[in-house]
Structures are given as C-alpha cells and as structure tokens.
Amino acid sequence: MTLIKLCGNFRLQDIDYLNEVRPDLAGIILVPHKRRLVSLALAQKIRSQLDAKIPLVGVFLNQDADEILKYREIIQIVQLHGNESEREISKIQQAGLPVIKVMKPDHQYKTQAMCRMIDAGAGTGKTFDWENFQPLESLDFLAGGLTPDNLQQAISLLKPKVVDISSGTECNGIKNLEKMREVVRIARSNK
Numbered sequence: 001m002t003l004i005k006l007c008g009n010f011r012l013q014d015i016d017y018l019n020e021v022r023p024d025l026a027g028i029i030l031v032p033h034k035r036r037l038v039s040l041a042l043a044q045k046i047r048s049q050l051d052a053k054i055p056l057v058g059v060f061l062n063q064d065a066d067e068i069l070k071y072r073e074i075i076q077i078v079q080l081h082g083n084e085s086e087r088e089i090s091k092i093q094q095a096g097l098p099v100i101k102v103m104k105p106d107h108q109y110k111t112q113a114m115c116r117m118i119d120a121g122a123g124t125g126k127t128f129d130w131e132n133f134q135p136l137e138s139l140d141f142l143a144g145g146l147t148p149d150n151l152q153q154a155i156s157l158l159k160p161k162v163v164d165i166s167s168g169t170e171c172n173g174i175k176n177l178e179k180m181r182e183v184v185r186i187a188r189s190n191k
C-alpha cells in the first residue's frame with residue numbers, strides 16, 4: 001500500500017478533516033514568514049486535537065537544531081526542506097526526533113537521515129519530470145505538485161513508499177475535505 005502524508009495544515013478545522021480522512025502522517029509548516037506557518041501555541045493545539053495515532057511532522061527550512069528542538073514535545077518527525085548539514089541532522093536525531101531529508105530530483109545524495117523525500121519545490125505545487133527521474137535508492141517520499149488528478153500517474157511511474165501532498169488538497173489556499181478524501185482513497189487503492 002502507498003502511504004500518504006497530508007501537509008500544510010494550519011487551521012483547527014484542517015485537523016477535523018485529518019481526523020476524518022486519516023492519513024498515515026500529517027504535517028505543519030514551522031518556517032517563519034511562510035503563508036501556512038503555525039505558531040508554537042497553535043502547533044500545541046493541533047497536536048492535542050489530532051488523533052494520537054497520526055504522527056505529526058514539523059517542516060523546517062534552514063533553521064538551526066536548537067530552534068527545531070523547541071517543538072520536540074509537539075512533533076514526532078522533523079522534515080528538513082533546506083540545505084541542512086549532516087551535523088544538524090545528527091544533532092536532531094540524537095535528541096530523539098527522526099528526520100526526513102528533502103532533496104531536489106537533480107541533487108540526490110546519501111544521508112544519515114531516517115529517509116529521503118524528493119521534491120522540486122517547497123509548498124509551491126511544482127512537479128518535476130517524473131518520466132526521466134532516476135532515484136538514487138528506492139524512493140521513500142515523493143512530493144511536489146501532487147493532486148487528485150496526477151497522483152495515480154505519479155504512483156504508477158515512481159512507486160514511492162509515501163506520497164506527500166499540500167497545495168493539491170487546497171481550494172483557494174484553504175484545505176478542501178473532498179480533495180483530502182480523494183487523495184487518501186487513491187493512495188490506499190494502490191496495494
């Protein structure tokens with residue numbers, strides 16, 4: 001089965017939707033100045049409202065380990081979307097939080113992180129040339145511009161273990177329950 005992470009949740013209503021559609025992982029943006037940023041206080045509320053069985057992933061971009069570790073009681077997994085060093089990854093993992101390291105499709109490398117995510121953008125809904133993509137190793141997470149319309153094609157072509165979707169489940173910048181239901185249905189239909 002293809003697992004699914006639904007990311008970019010920033011309203012408490014989004015958490016009600018997550019509890020209904022039950023993805024394998026849920027994500028929040030913890031990057032300053034981004035549209036979907038949630039505050040520490042809201043992140044705490046999100047964690048307590050989100051079903052305890054759904055791990056919460058915190059997304060960061062070029063932030064230092066000390067800042068990231070402020071969220072250690074709230075998030076269960078760290079997603080690093082920038083140029084973070086292996087030293088920073090190691091510091092975060094030693095503190096007990098597993099790391100997903102995001103890499104561009106044309107710049108893949110070995111990492112000590114728990115797993116790798118391939119994404120061409122950063123919450124911008126940008127896809128890449130799936131047909132000509134050669135993963136360095138088996139593909140853990142695939143992200144970038146996945147939508148209810150292209151998700152099945154992406155899964156069939158690249159066979160990722162996990163798909164990660166943010167903007168593709170929004171309408172006018174707000175989470176849409178029907179789109180969330182549909183992408184979960186598509187991922188789960190891949191046995």
Ligand SMILES: O=C(O)c1ccccc1N[C@@H]1O[C@H](COP(=O)(O)O)[C@@H](O)[C@H]1O
Nearest residue numbers: 007034081122123125144145165166167
């Ligand atoms: O969404 C953001 O604002 C964001 C900011 C900084 C780094 C990553 C961000 N988003 C994450 O990017 C992937 C793919 O998103 P999309 O499906 O292409 O919109 C996902 O993990 C987002 O949460």
